[in-house]
Amino acid sequence: MIQYLVMEVRNLEPLKIGAGGSKKNPAEPSKDYIPGSTLRGAIISQLIKQGVFTQETGPSIVKGIECYNAYPYRNDKLFVPTPQNLRVDKHKWRRRKLLSAQPGGEDSTISLSDLLQESRDRNALEYRFLSVEGDTLIGAKPPKFYTLHHSTSNKPSDREKENLFNYQAIASDQTFRSILSFGPDQLPLIESIIGQKQSFLAYLGGSKGSGYGLCMIKTVGEVQADYREARKLLGFKIPSKQAAGRKLTITCLSDCMFRDEYGRPINELPRRFIEQGCGVSGSLAHSLVVTGISEGFNTKWGARYPKETTLKAGSVLRYELERELSEAEWERVCWKLEHRLLGMRTQDGYGWVGINLEFPAALRVKEEQDQANSASGCNRETISVDESPREKEAAAQDIGIIKRGLKETKAQWLRMIVLKAFKHSANLQPAADRVILRDGLRRHPLQLMLEELRLCMAKLRGTDSNHKSSKSSSSVGDKQLYRFNKEVCSIADCSFAAIIDYLNGGGEEAANRRLEAYADKMLGSKRGGLYYAYANGPNDRPLFVAELLEAGLYYLHRRDS
Structure with missing residues:
Protein backbone atom coordinates (compact mmCIF):
# COMPACT_ATOMS: atom_id res chain seq x y z
CA MET A 1 0.00 0.00 0.00
CA VAL A 80 0.41 22.97 -12.37
CA PRO A 81 1.72 23.08 -15.97
CA THR A 82 -0.63 24.66 -18.51
CA PRO A 83 -2.39 22.06 -20.70
CA GLN A 84 -1.86 22.23 -24.45
CA ASN A 85 -5.55 22.29 -25.31
CA LEU A 86 -6.23 25.73 -23.76
CA ARG A 87 -5.74 28.60 -26.23
CA VAL A 88 -6.38 32.34 -26.42
CA ASP A 89 -6.65 35.13 -28.99
CA LYS A 90 -3.33 36.95 -28.60
CA HIS A 91 -4.69 40.30 -29.79
CA LYS A 92 -7.49 40.33 -27.19
CA TRP A 93 -5.00 39.17 -24.56
CA ARG A 94 -2.56 42.00 -25.26
CA ARG A 95 -5.28 44.63 -25.08
CA ARG A 96 -6.65 43.28 -21.80
CA LYS A 97 -3.19 42.98 -20.30
CA LEU A 98 -2.26 46.53 -21.25
CA LEU A 99 -5.42 47.90 -19.64
CA SER A 100 -4.96 45.87 -16.48
CA ALA A 101 -1.30 46.94 -16.15
CA GLN A 102 -2.21 50.62 -15.86
CA PRO A 103 -2.69 52.06 -12.35
CA GLY A 104 -6.25 51.46 -11.26
CA GLY A 105 -6.77 48.95 -14.07
CA GLU A 106 -9.52 46.36 -13.70
CA ASP A 107 -8.73 42.79 -12.67
CA SER A 108 -10.41 41.47 -15.82
CA THR A 109 -10.70 37.98 -17.29
CA ILE A 110 -10.53 36.68 -20.84
CA SER A 111 -12.32 33.70 -22.35
CA LEU A 112 -10.34 30.66 -23.49
CA SER A 113 -10.99 28.09 -26.17
CA ASP A 114 -10.39 24.33 -26.15
CA LEU A 115 -8.58 22.60 -29.03
CA LEU A 116 -10.28 19.33 -28.07
CA GLN A 117 -13.47 20.99 -29.28
CA GLU A 118 -14.03 23.32 -32.22
CA SER A 119 -11.77 26.35 -31.77
CA ARG A 120 -10.35 29.12 -33.94
CA ASP A 121 -7.84 30.40 -31.41
CA ARG A 122 -4.35 28.97 -31.81
CA ASN A 123 -2.21 31.09 -29.46
CA ALA A 124 -0.66 29.46 -26.40
CA LEU A 125 -1.20 30.97 -22.97
CA GLU A 126 1.45 33.27 -21.52
CA TYR A 127 1.42 31.64 -18.09
CA ARG A 128 3.47 28.48 -17.66
CA PHE A 129 1.48 27.37 -14.60
CA LEU A 130 -2.24 27.52 -13.77
CA SER A 131 -4.55 26.99 -10.81
CA VAL A 132 -8.26 27.50 -10.15
CA GLU A 133 -10.06 30.04 -8.00
CA ILE A 238 -8.43 21.57 -10.33
CA PRO A 239 -11.46 19.23 -10.09
CA SER A 240 -11.97 16.02 -12.05
CA LYS A 241 -15.13 15.54 -14.08
CA GLN A 242 -16.66 12.17 -13.18
CA ALA A 243 -19.97 12.29 -15.03
CA ALA A 244 -21.05 9.22 -16.97
CA GLY A 245 -19.48 9.00 -20.43
CA ARG A 246 -16.94 7.38 -22.73
CA LYS A 247 -14.31 10.13 -23.04
CA LEU A 248 -11.08 9.66 -21.09
CA THR A 249 -8.88 12.78 -21.05
CA ILE A 250 -5.34 12.41 -19.73
CA THR A 251 -3.33 15.54 -18.88
CA CYS A 252 0.39 15.12 -18.24
CA LEU A 253 1.19 16.97 -15.00
CA SER A 254 4.88 16.15 -15.39
CA ASP A 255 7.09 14.90 -18.20
CA CYS A 256 6.14 11.30 -19.02
CA MET A 257 8.21 8.48 -20.48
CA PHE A 258 6.09 5.69 -21.97
CA ARG A 259 7.14 2.50 -23.78
CA ASP A 260 5.14 -0.15 -25.62
CA GLU A 261 5.27 -3.90 -24.93
CA TYR A 262 8.49 -4.11 -27.01
CA GLY A 263 10.28 -1.37 -25.05
CA ARG A 264 10.01 1.23 -27.81
CA PRO A 265 9.26 4.90 -26.88
CA ILE A 266 5.69 5.96 -27.73
CA ASN A 267 3.90 9.31 -27.54
CA GLU A 268 0.73 8.06 -25.85
CA LEU A 269 -0.34 6.09 -22.78
CA PRO A 270 0.22 2.35 -23.30
CA ARG A 271 -2.99 0.39 -23.88
CA ARG A 272 -2.28 -1.88 -20.88
CA PHE A 273 -2.58 1.08 -18.50
CA ILE A 274 -6.00 2.01 -19.95
CA GLU A 275 -7.29 -1.56 -19.76
CA GLN A 276 -6.03 -2.01 -16.18
CA GLY A 277 -7.46 1.32 -15.05
CA CYS A 278 -10.77 1.35 -16.92
CA GLY A 279 -11.51 -2.34 -17.34
CA VAL A 280 -12.14 -1.72 -21.05
CA SER A 281 -9.92 -0.75 -23.97
CA GLY A 282 -10.03 2.54 -25.81
CA SER A 283 -8.73 4.24 -28.93
CA LEU A 284 -6.82 7.53 -29.18
CA ALA A 285 -9.16 10.23 -30.55
CA HIS A 286 -7.13 13.44 -30.05
CA SER A 287 -3.46 14.01 -29.30
CA LEU A 288 -2.03 17.39 -28.30
CA VAL A 289 1.51 16.58 -27.25
CA VAL A 290 4.89 18.28 -27.11
CA THR A 291 7.89 15.97 -27.06
CA GLY A 292 11.11 16.65 -25.22
CA ILE A 293 14.39 15.04 -24.17
CA SER A 294 15.14 13.77 -20.67
CA GLU A 295 18.26 15.15 -19.05
CA GLY A 296 20.04 14.98 -15.73
CA PHE A 297 23.41 14.83 -14.06
CA ASN A 298 24.54 12.26 -11.48
CA THR A 299 27.10 13.74 -9.11
CA LYS A 300 28.21 10.31 -7.91
CA TRP A 301 28.91 9.12 -11.43
CA GLY A 302 30.24 12.48 -12.58
CA ALA A 303 28.30 12.00 -15.81
CA ARG A 304 24.98 12.87 -17.44
CA TYR A 305 22.01 10.53 -17.76
CA PRO A 306 21.20 9.06 -21.18
CA LYS A 307 18.83 11.20 -23.22
CA GLU A 308 15.39 9.71 -23.90
CA THR A 309 12.25 11.00 -25.62
CA THR A 310 9.50 12.24 -23.30
CA LEU A 311 6.01 13.71 -23.44
CA LYS A 312 6.39 17.14 -21.89
CA ALA A 313 4.20 18.34 -19.04
CA GLY A 314 0.97 19.86 -20.36
CA SER A 315 0.48 17.29 -23.13
CA VAL A 316 -3.14 16.12 -23.46
CA LEU A 317 -4.47 12.78 -24.73
CA ARG A 318 -8.18 12.11 -25.41
CA TYR A 319 -9.34 8.47 -25.61
CA GLU A 320 -12.71 7.05 -26.68
CA LEU A 321 -13.63 4.02 -24.57
CA GLU A 322 -15.51 1.03 -25.92
CA ARG A 323 -18.44 1.58 -23.57
CA GLU A 324 -19.86 4.26 -21.32
CA LEU A 325 -18.74 4.30 -17.67
CA SER A 326 -20.90 5.30 -14.73
CA GLU A 327 -19.95 7.94 -12.16
CA ALA A 328 -18.88 5.28 -9.65
CA GLU A 329 -16.71 3.61 -12.30
CA TRP A 330 -15.10 6.96 -13.19
CA GLU A 331 -14.15 7.53 -9.55
CA ARG A 332 -12.42 4.16 -9.52
CA VAL A 333 -10.67 4.92 -12.84
CA CYS A 334 -9.37 8.26 -11.56
CA TRP A 335 -7.97 6.67 -8.45
CA LYS A 336 -6.30 3.79 -10.32
CA LEU A 337 -4.54 6.01 -12.85
CA GLU A 338 -3.69 8.92 -10.55
CA HIS A 339 -2.59 7.32 -7.27
CA ARG A 340 0.81 6.33 -8.69
CA LEU A 341 3.26 7.55 -11.29
CA LEU A 342 3.07 5.80 -14.65
CA GLY A 343 5.71 4.75 -17.16
CA MET A 344 9.50 4.84 -16.85
CA ARG A 345 11.78 6.62 -14.32
CA THR A 346 8.93 7.25 -11.92
CA GLN A 347 11.45 7.60 -9.06
CA ASP A 348 12.53 10.88 -10.69
CA GLY A 349 9.03 12.34 -10.95
CA TYR A 350 8.13 11.21 -14.47
CA GLY A 351 4.61 9.93 -15.16
CA TRP A 352 2.29 12.15 -13.07
CA VAL A 353 -1.07 12.40 -14.87
CA GLY A 354 -4.50 13.89 -14.19
CA ILE A 355 -7.72 12.24 -15.35
CA ASN A 356 -10.63 14.24 -16.84
CA LEU A 357 -9.42 17.50 -15.29
CA GLU A 358 -11.99 20.26 -15.72
CA PHE A 359 -10.34 23.61 -16.46
CA PRO A 360 -12.57 26.72 -16.43
CA ALA A 361 -12.98 28.59 -19.72
CA ALA A 362 -11.93 31.99 -18.31
CA LEU A 363 -8.45 33.20 -17.33
CA ARG A 364 -7.66 36.11 -15.04
CA VAL A 365 -5.35 38.55 -16.79
CA LYS A 366 -3.27 39.58 -13.79
CA GLU A 367 -0.74 37.10 -12.47
CA GLU A 368 -1.28 35.60 -9.03
CA GLN A 369 1.10 37.18 -6.52
CA ASP A 370 2.27 35.48 -3.34
CA GLN A 371 0.76 37.52 -0.50
CA ALA A 372 3.21 35.97 1.96
CA ASN A 373 6.18 37.08 -0.11
CA SER A 374 6.40 40.67 -1.27
CA ALA A 375 9.39 39.85 -3.48
CA SER A 376 7.59 37.20 -5.51
CA GLY A 377 6.49 39.70 -8.15
CA CYS A 378 10.01 41.00 -8.76
CA ASN A 379 11.86 39.77 -11.80
CA ARG A 380 15.08 41.61 -11.07
CA GLU A 381 17.24 40.88 -8.07
CA THR A 382 18.79 43.63 -5.99
CA ILE A 383 22.43 43.37 -4.96
CA SER A 384 23.33 43.60 -1.28
CA VAL A 385 26.93 44.07 -0.22
CA ASP A 386 28.79 43.90 3.06
CA GLU A 387 29.06 47.01 5.20
CA SER A 388 32.86 46.90 4.94
CA PRO A 389 34.20 49.84 2.85
CA ARG A 390 36.57 47.49 1.06
CA GLU A 391 33.71 45.15 0.14
CA LYS A 392 31.59 48.10 -1.03
CA GLU A 393 34.42 49.36 -3.22
CA ALA A 394 35.00 45.90 -4.72
CA ALA A 395 31.26 45.46 -5.40
CA ALA A 396 31.09 48.90 -7.04
CA GLN A 397 34.01 47.98 -9.29
CA ASP A 398 32.33 44.69 -10.26
CA ILE A 399 29.07 46.46 -11.08
CA GLY A 400 31.02 49.02 -13.13
CA ILE A 401 32.63 46.21 -15.12
CA ILE A 402 29.23 44.63 -15.76
CA LYS A 403 27.72 47.94 -16.86
CA ARG A 404 30.57 48.61 -19.29
CA GLY A 405 30.35 45.06 -20.63
CA LEU A 406 26.60 45.38 -21.28
CA LYS A 407 26.76 48.91 -22.67
CA GLU A 408 27.15 47.95 -26.33
CA THR A 409 24.57 45.14 -26.27
CA LYS A 410 22.09 47.44 -24.52
CA ALA A 411 22.65 50.06 -27.24
CA GLN A 412 22.02 47.39 -29.89
CA TRP A 413 18.78 46.40 -28.15
CA LEU A 414 17.56 50.02 -28.13
CA ARG A 415 18.53 50.43 -31.80
CA MET A 416 16.60 47.28 -32.62
CA ILE A 417 13.45 48.74 -31.02
CA VAL A 418 13.99 51.99 -32.95
CA LEU A 419 14.55 50.28 -36.31
CA LYS A 420 11.49 48.09 -35.81
CA ALA A 421 9.40 51.16 -34.95
CA PHE A 422 10.64 53.07 -38.02
CA LYS A 423 9.91 50.11 -40.28
CA HIS A 424 6.36 49.46 -39.05
CA SER A 425 5.18 52.99 -38.10
CA ALA A 426 4.29 54.10 -41.63
CA ASN A 427 0.68 52.88 -41.44
CA LEU A 428 0.21 52.97 -37.65
CA GLN A 429 -1.25 55.60 -35.37
CA PRO A 430 0.21 56.51 -31.95
CA ALA A 431 -0.92 54.10 -29.23
CA ALA A 432 -0.07 53.29 -25.62
CA ASP A 433 1.79 50.09 -26.55
CA ARG A 434 4.05 51.25 -29.38
CA VAL A 435 6.82 53.61 -30.49
CA ILE A 436 6.11 55.85 -33.52
CA LEU A 437 9.09 57.05 -35.55
CA ARG A 438 8.87 58.65 -39.03
CA ASP A 439 10.70 61.10 -41.26
CA GLY A 440 9.41 64.66 -40.96
CA LEU A 441 11.83 66.61 -38.76
CA ARG A 442 14.72 68.60 -40.14
CA ARG A 443 18.24 68.52 -38.83
CA HIS A 444 18.14 71.69 -36.70
CA PRO A 445 14.98 70.77 -34.69
CA LEU A 446 16.40 67.30 -34.14
CA GLN A 447 19.63 68.81 -32.81
CA LEU A 448 17.68 71.01 -30.38
CA MET A 449 15.60 68.06 -29.21
CA LEU A 450 18.70 65.94 -28.63
CA GLU A 451 20.38 68.68 -26.61
CA GLU A 452 17.32 69.16 -24.42
CA LEU A 453 16.92 65.43 -23.92
CA ARG A 454 20.57 64.94 -22.96
CA LEU A 455 20.24 67.60 -20.26
CA CYS A 456 17.39 65.55 -18.77
CA MET A 457 19.48 62.36 -19.00
CA ALA A 458 22.39 64.02 -17.21
CA LYS A 459 20.00 65.01 -14.45
CA LEU A 460 18.68 61.45 -14.16
CA ARG A 461 22.21 60.05 -13.98
CA GLY A 462 23.28 62.61 -11.40
CA THR A 463 25.94 64.16 -13.65
CA ASP A 464 24.31 67.53 -14.40
CA SER A 465 26.23 69.68 -11.89
CA ASN A 466 27.73 71.78 -14.69
CA HIS A 467 24.56 72.05 -16.73
CA LYS A 468 21.52 74.25 -16.57
CA SER A 469 18.22 72.57 -15.85
CA SER A 470 16.24 71.59 -18.93
CA LYS A 471 13.17 73.54 -19.90
CA SER A 472 9.70 72.10 -19.62
CA SER A 473 7.29 72.15 -22.52
CA SER A 474 5.22 74.91 -20.91
CA SER A 475 8.17 77.33 -21.20
CA VAL A 476 8.68 76.71 -24.91
CA GLY A 477 6.87 78.75 -27.52
CA ASP A 478 3.96 77.29 -29.40
CA LYS A 479 5.87 77.97 -32.66
CA GLN A 480 7.93 74.83 -32.03
CA LEU A 481 5.04 72.57 -32.99
CA TYR A 482 7.37 69.69 -33.83
CA ARG A 483 7.71 69.10 -30.08
CA PHE A 484 4.02 68.15 -29.91
CA ASN A 485 3.78 66.13 -33.14
CA LYS A 486 3.01 62.56 -32.06
CA GLU A 487 2.68 61.41 -35.67
CA VAL A 488 6.44 61.81 -36.21
CA CYS A 489 7.95 60.83 -32.86
CA SER A 490 6.14 59.44 -29.83
CA ILE A 491 6.40 56.77 -27.14
CA ALA A 492 3.23 55.25 -25.67
CA ASP A 493 1.10 57.93 -27.34
CA CYS A 494 3.17 60.70 -25.69
CA SER A 495 4.84 63.49 -27.69
CA PHE A 496 8.39 64.72 -27.18
CA ALA A 497 7.11 67.57 -25.00
CA ALA A 498 5.13 65.17 -22.79
CA ILE A 499 8.16 62.91 -22.42
CA ILE A 500 10.37 65.83 -21.37
CA ASP A 501 7.80 66.85 -18.76
CA TYR A 502 7.77 63.26 -17.46
CA LEU A 503 11.57 63.13 -17.25
CA ASN A 504 11.59 66.43 -15.33
CA GLY A 505 9.14 65.05 -12.76
CA GLY A 506 6.04 66.86 -14.06
CA GLY A 507 3.56 66.41 -16.86
CA GLU A 508 0.04 65.06 -17.05
CA GLU A 509 -0.79 62.07 -14.89
CA ALA A 510 -2.40 60.09 -17.72
CA ALA A 511 0.64 60.50 -20.00
CA ASN A 512 3.00 59.55 -17.16
CA ARG A 513 1.00 56.38 -16.49
CA ARG A 514 1.22 55.34 -20.15
CA LEU A 515 4.98 55.88 -20.22
CA GLU A 516 5.51 53.94 -17.00
CA ALA A 517 3.30 51.07 -18.18
CA TYR A 518 5.28 50.84 -21.44
CA ALA A 519 8.59 50.99 -19.52
CA ASP A 520 7.42 48.25 -17.12
CA LYS A 521 6.52 46.06 -20.10
CA MET A 522 9.94 46.46 -21.73
CA LEU A 523 11.91 46.17 -18.47
CA GLY A 524 9.96 43.04 -17.65
CA SER A 525 11.42 41.29 -20.69
CA LYS A 526 14.56 39.17 -20.40
CA ARG A 527 16.81 41.73 -22.09
CA GLY A 528 15.29 44.72 -20.34
CA GLY A 529 15.63 43.06 -16.95
CA LEU A 530 19.29 42.27 -17.69
CA TYR A 531 20.35 45.64 -19.11
CA TYR A 532 18.63 47.71 -16.41
CA ALA A 533 19.21 45.41 -13.44
CA TYR A 534 21.77 47.84 -12.01
CA ALA A 535 19.87 51.08 -12.69
CA ASN A 536 19.33 53.65 -9.96
CA GLY A 537 16.19 52.27 -8.31
CA PRO A 538 13.15 54.44 -9.11
CA ASN A 539 15.04 56.12 -12.00
CA ASP A 540 15.17 52.94 -14.09
CA ARG A 541 11.90 53.62 -15.93
CA PRO A 542 12.62 57.31 -16.76
CA LEU A 543 16.17 56.36 -17.74
CA PHE A 544 14.92 53.66 -20.13
CA VAL A 545 12.42 56.08 -21.71
CA ALA A 546 15.12 58.74 -22.11
CA GLU A 547 17.67 56.37 -23.63
CA LEU A 548 15.10 54.91 -26.02
CA LEU A 549 14.05 58.40 -27.13
CA GLU A 550 17.70 59.39 -27.59
CA ALA A 551 18.30 56.34 -29.79
CA GLY A 552 15.27 57.26 -31.90
CA LEU A 553 16.18 60.95 -32.31
CA TYR A 554 19.79 60.08 -33.09
CA TYR A 555 18.61 57.64 -35.78
CA LEU A 556 16.40 60.34 -37.39
CA HIS A 557 19.24 62.88 -37.12
CA ARG A 558 21.63 60.58 -38.98
CA ARG A 559 19.06 59.88 -41.72
CA ASP A 560 18.52 63.61 -42.22
CA SER A 561 22.25 64.28 -42.49
Missing part, protein backbone atom coordinates in the same frame (compact mmCIF):
# COMPACT_ATOMS: atom_id res chain seq x y z
CA ILE A 2 1.45 3.34 -1.05
CA GLN A 3 1.73 6.18 1.48
CA TYR A 4 2.11 9.88 0.70
CA LEU A 5 3.82 12.79 2.40
CA VAL A 6 3.47 16.38 1.14
CA MET A 7 6.74 18.33 1.13
CA GLU A 8 7.12 22.12 0.97
CA VAL A 9 10.33 23.67 -0.37
CA ARG A 10 11.31 27.31 0.16
CA ASN A 11 14.52 28.37 -1.51
CA LEU A 12 16.62 30.61 0.72
CA GLU A 13 19.03 31.21 -2.17
CA PRO A 14 18.44 31.36 -5.94
CA LEU A 15 17.94 27.99 -7.62
CA LYS A 16 19.98 27.05 -10.68
CA ILE A 17 18.46 23.96 -12.28
CA GLY A 18 19.61 23.61 -15.87
CA ALA A 19 16.94 23.43 -18.58
CA GLY A 20 18.96 21.74 -21.31
CA GLY A 21 20.32 23.13 -24.52
CA SER A 22 23.92 23.35 -25.65
CA LYS A 23 26.38 23.11 -22.78
CA LYS A 24 28.73 25.43 -24.68
CA ASN A 25 26.23 28.27 -24.55
CA PRO A 26 27.53 31.01 -22.21
CA ALA A 27 23.95 31.76 -21.05
CA GLU A 28 22.47 28.61 -19.50
CA PRO A 29 18.68 28.72 -18.90
CA SER A 30 16.99 27.32 -15.81
CA LYS A 31 13.83 25.34 -15.17
CA ASP A 32 10.97 27.15 -13.44
CA TYR A 33 10.12 24.23 -11.14
CA ILE A 34 12.03 21.67 -9.03
CA PRO A 35 12.22 18.24 -10.72
CA GLY A 36 11.54 15.12 -8.70
CA SER A 37 15.05 13.87 -9.46
CA THR A 38 16.48 16.95 -7.72
CA LEU A 39 14.41 16.28 -4.59
CA ARG A 40 15.39 12.62 -4.69
CA GLY A 41 19.04 13.66 -4.75
CA ALA A 42 18.48 15.80 -1.63
CA ILE A 43 16.94 12.82 0.19
CA ILE A 44 19.85 10.56 -0.76
CA SER A 45 22.27 13.27 0.37
CA GLN A 46 20.61 13.28 3.81
CA LEU A 47 20.89 9.49 4.01
CA ILE A 48 24.57 9.66 3.09
CA LYS A 49 25.17 12.17 5.92
CA GLN A 50 23.51 9.79 8.37
CA GLY A 51 25.64 6.89 7.15
CA VAL A 52 22.57 4.89 6.09
CA PHE A 53 23.08 5.06 2.33
CA THR A 54 26.13 3.10 1.20
CA GLN A 55 27.27 1.81 -2.14
CA GLU A 56 26.13 -1.71 -1.27
CA THR A 57 22.81 -1.07 0.49
CA GLY A 58 21.83 2.35 -0.88
CA PRO A 59 19.94 1.34 -4.08
CA SER A 60 17.76 -1.19 -2.23
CA ILE A 61 16.94 1.28 0.57
CA VAL A 62 15.56 4.01 -1.70
CA LYS A 63 13.85 1.63 -4.13
CA GLY A 64 10.15 2.44 -4.14
CA ILE A 65 10.58 6.06 -3.00
CA GLU A 66 9.16 8.35 -5.68
CA CYS A 67 9.44 12.16 -5.69
CA TYR A 68 6.87 14.16 -7.62
CA ASN A 69 7.90 17.43 -9.27
CA ALA A 70 7.65 20.46 -6.97
CA TYR A 71 5.53 23.20 -8.56
CA PRO A 72 4.89 26.81 -7.45
CA TYR A 73 2.61 27.20 -4.43
CA ARG A 74 0.97 30.55 -3.74
CA ASN A 75 -1.90 31.55 -1.47
CA ASP A 76 -2.95 27.96 -0.61
CA LYS A 77 -2.96 26.93 -4.28
CA LEU A 78 -0.67 24.65 -6.26
CA PHE A 79 0.05 25.78 -9.83
CA GLY A 134 -13.82 29.66 -8.16
CA ASP A 135 -14.80 29.44 -11.82
CA THR A 136 -11.67 31.24 -13.10
CA LEU A 137 -8.17 30.13 -13.99
CA ILE A 138 -5.26 32.10 -12.54
CA GLY A 139 -1.68 32.03 -13.80
CA ALA A 140 1.76 32.24 -12.25
CA LYS A 141 5.32 32.67 -13.51
CA PRO A 142 8.15 32.02 -11.03
CA PRO A 143 10.51 35.03 -11.23
CA LYS A 144 13.88 34.27 -12.81
CA PHE A 145 16.96 36.37 -13.52
CA TYR A 146 20.41 36.14 -15.11
CA THR A 147 23.61 36.65 -13.15
CA LEU A 148 26.96 37.34 -14.79
CA HIS A 149 29.85 35.18 -13.51
CA HIS A 150 33.58 35.49 -14.03
CA SER A 151 35.92 32.49 -13.76
CA THR A 152 39.74 32.47 -13.85
CA SER A 153 41.91 29.43 -14.54
CA ASN A 154 45.52 29.01 -13.40
CA LYS A 155 46.08 25.77 -15.31
CA PRO A 156 48.84 26.09 -17.94
CA SER A 157 47.00 23.68 -20.25
CA ASP A 158 43.88 25.87 -20.49
CA ARG A 159 43.87 28.09 -23.56
CA GLU A 160 41.30 30.53 -22.13
CA LYS A 161 42.45 31.82 -18.75
CA GLU A 162 39.32 33.89 -18.10
CA ASN A 163 35.69 33.34 -18.95
CA LEU A 164 32.45 35.33 -18.64
CA PHE A 165 29.14 33.48 -18.59
CA ASN A 166 25.53 33.90 -17.44
CA TYR A 167 23.52 31.66 -15.14
CA GLN A 168 19.75 31.90 -15.10
CA ALA A 169 18.17 31.05 -11.76
CA ILE A 170 14.82 31.10 -9.95
CA ALA A 171 14.70 34.08 -7.60
CA SER A 172 15.09 33.31 -3.91
CA ASP A 173 12.25 33.09 -1.38
CA GLN A 174 9.80 31.13 -3.56
CA THR A 175 7.56 28.31 -2.32
CA PHE A 176 7.06 24.95 -4.04
CA ARG A 177 5.15 21.82 -3.04
CA SER A 178 5.62 18.19 -3.96
CA ILE A 179 4.50 14.69 -2.94
CA LEU A 180 6.79 11.97 -1.65
CA SER A 181 5.36 8.45 -2.11
CA PHE A 182 6.81 5.33 -0.48
CA GLY A 183 5.93 1.94 0.93
CA PRO A 184 4.79 1.46 4.56
CA ASP A 185 8.03 -0.32 5.50
CA GLN A 186 10.01 2.81 4.47
CA LEU A 187 8.22 5.17 6.89
CA PRO A 188 10.99 4.90 9.58
CA LEU A 189 13.55 5.81 6.93
CA ILE A 190 11.55 8.90 5.88
CA GLU A 191 11.11 9.95 9.52
CA SER A 192 14.88 9.69 10.08
CA ILE A 193 15.45 12.11 7.19
CA ILE A 194 12.96 14.68 8.43
CA GLY A 195 13.89 14.48 12.11
CA GLN A 196 11.90 15.75 15.07
CA LYS A 197 11.64 19.27 13.63
CA GLN A 198 9.85 17.88 10.55
CA SER A 199 12.21 19.92 8.36
CA PHE A 200 15.79 20.02 7.14
CA LEU A 201 18.14 22.18 5.09
CA ALA A 202 19.39 20.93 1.75
CA TYR A 203 21.16 22.23 -1.34
CA LEU A 204 19.29 21.74 -4.61
CA GLY A 205 20.45 22.28 -8.18
CA GLY A 206 23.86 23.36 -9.39
CA SER A 207 26.59 25.86 -8.40
CA LYS A 208 26.10 25.18 -4.70
CA GLY A 209 29.42 26.81 -3.88
CA SER A 210 28.54 30.05 -5.70
CA GLY A 211 25.56 31.21 -3.68
CA TYR A 212 22.89 28.96 -5.21
CA GLY A 213 20.66 26.18 -3.96
CA LEU A 214 20.13 26.45 -0.18
CA CYS A 215 16.53 25.40 0.61
CA MET A 216 14.36 24.69 3.62
CA ILE A 217 12.34 21.49 3.14
CA LYS A 218 9.51 20.69 5.57
CA THR A 219 6.53 18.38 5.75
CA VAL A 220 2.89 19.49 5.45
CA GLY A 221 0.43 17.57 7.61
CA GLU A 222 0.66 13.88 8.40
CA VAL A 223 1.44 10.85 6.27
CA GLN A 224 -1.60 10.02 4.13
CA ALA A 225 -2.75 6.59 2.95
CA ASP A 226 -5.12 8.09 0.34
CA TYR A 227 -3.78 9.98 -2.69
CA ARG A 228 -6.89 12.17 -2.79
CA GLU A 229 -6.22 13.44 0.73
CA ALA A 230 -2.58 14.08 -0.13
CA ARG A 231 -3.69 16.07 -3.17
CA LYS A 232 -5.84 18.29 -0.95
CA LEU A 233 -2.87 19.01 1.31
CA LEU A 234 -0.83 19.73 -1.80
CA GLY A 235 -3.21 22.56 -2.72
CA PHE A 236 -4.36 20.94 -5.98
CA LYS A 237 -7.53 22.88 -6.87
